[in-house]
Amino acid sequence: MKTLLLKKEEVRGLIRMKEVIGTVEEAYKAFNSGQVIQPPYIGIDLPSHRGEIDFKLGYNQGNEMISMKASSGGFTGNPEQYGVPNGMGTVLLFDGMSGALVCVMDGSLLTGLRTGACGAVSVKALARKNASRITSIGTGNQARMQIRAIREVMKIEEIHAWDHHPETLARYKADMESEFGIPVLTANSKKEAVENADILITTTRGKGSLVEAPWIKPGTHIVAIGADAPGKQELDPQIFRGAKVVVDSIAQCVEKGETQHPINAKIMARGDIHAEIGEILLGRKPGRKNDEEVTIFDATGMAIQDNTTAAKIYRNAIENKVGAFFDFLE
Structure with a gap:
């Protein structure tokens, strides 16, 4: 052979x-x-x-x-x-x-391709049907890949973006508007960007809370990509309180994903995870219940x-x- x-x-x-x-x-x-x-x-x-x-x-x-x-x-x-x-x-x-x-x-x-695609799969399964505005916290290669994938499954009317580095943010705006013709609004603060989100994507290498719970409006779908190892974090653990939490792999996410932090803080237990996303795709568990629900997809990436x-x-x-x-x- x-x-x-x-x-x-x-x-x-x-x-x-x-x-x-x-x-x-x-x-x-x-x-x-x-x-x-x-x-x-x-x-x-x-x-x-x-x-x-x-x-x-x-x-x-x-x-x-x-x-x-x-x-x-x-x-x-x-x-x-x-x-x-x-x-x-x-x-x-x-x-x-x-x-x-x-x-x-x-x-x-x-x-990069399959990580971008996982965000799109979660949007199909968990985002509001009338979602049209995406916020990206982080503007690197994976942030761009998420947009490339998500636009395959929904119409994006505008992108809100924030990054630590103004020059990186400006380059992201120019590149994404050129590639897709979608207006990119650069935010002056993380709070401003997040408050405009129907769908929030986090793709940083953060080691602390970047997104605070009070900024999340009802009905937001969160695609949490950056946390894939112990200690990595992008979200305030309080965001998980009352949210519908869906993961790619429970075993991985409770140790290496964003979900490790609310579990460690006793805000939620492992048993409070609603589903692995494959269970929703197979019709064994429901996805979004209503337009007010906050949904979180915690993706650590799987072989x-x-x-x-x-x-x-x-x-x-x-x-x-x-x-x-x-x-x-x-």
């Missing part, structure tokens, strides 16, 4: 955001249908090199694929010292029935999302005869 090699630009041309939204929905449903084996992911912190690398591994009975993704970040000196990006990713796909390596692909785009998205890229590559084959066993 030969192995397919897919480089970054080849991967870029093999998948569209609408397809990624479908693969993420597939992943969540598989996870809550007992089709997934997904060990806890491993992270290695390398403070002496100002970087970290995570490894996520998953098996999906539905597509008979095993995936392993290595994803690095930080490494601030990389471009100058080594001529490589600060963050990189590699995905290995193995045939689930034989264990043979069938594909090696660049994974640097995949993580099964990498699995289904990488498998779709692989299938598209085979169908379109993209990539180069090699044989480890020769």
Whole structure:
């Protein structure tokens, strides 16, 4: 069995955001249908090199694929010292029935795509049907990816944005208005931005509360992306009081997600989590109850999302005869 090699630009041309939204929905449903084996992911912190690398591994009975993704970040000196990006990713796909390596692909785009898509999936399941204004706290690559995905599932009339750095905020406004033709209103404060949100997206690397509970208006849907490790935080834990809390994985979110903080503060218990999102997509639990409810989607990212998205890229590559084959066993 030969192995397919897919480089970054080849991967870029093999998948569209609408397809990624479908693969993420597939992943969540598989996870809550007992089709997934997904060990806890491993992270290695390398403070002496100002970087970290995570490894996520998953098996999906539905597509008979095993995936392993290595994803690095930080490494601030990389471009100058080594001529490589600060963050990189590699995905290995193995045939689930034989264990043979069938594909090696660049994974640097995949993580951003499937993380953006998870926000769109949550908007479909949990946001008000008449939601039209999005607020982004943080204006980096993932903030942009969230908009790219969410606009596939709803009409965005305006974007409100805030960032610590005025020059970054100005660049975000220019780029997003150019790409989508959607007006971007830059806020003078976090409070101002949040108070305008029908849908609030947080995509920072925060280590403290950025968004305060009194700023959240009834009916807001919150997509909490930034917290994916112990100690990371973007939301005031009081926001969770009385909200409908939905997560990608309970096991991950109570330890590494935004949900760790209200649980640690005794504002809520693990049992107060309404659902894993796959349960809502499968129709086992309800989504939004009314237009006044505050809903929170806490996403830490799961290997099964990498699995289904990488498998779709692989299938598209085979169908379109993209990539180069090699044989480890020769």
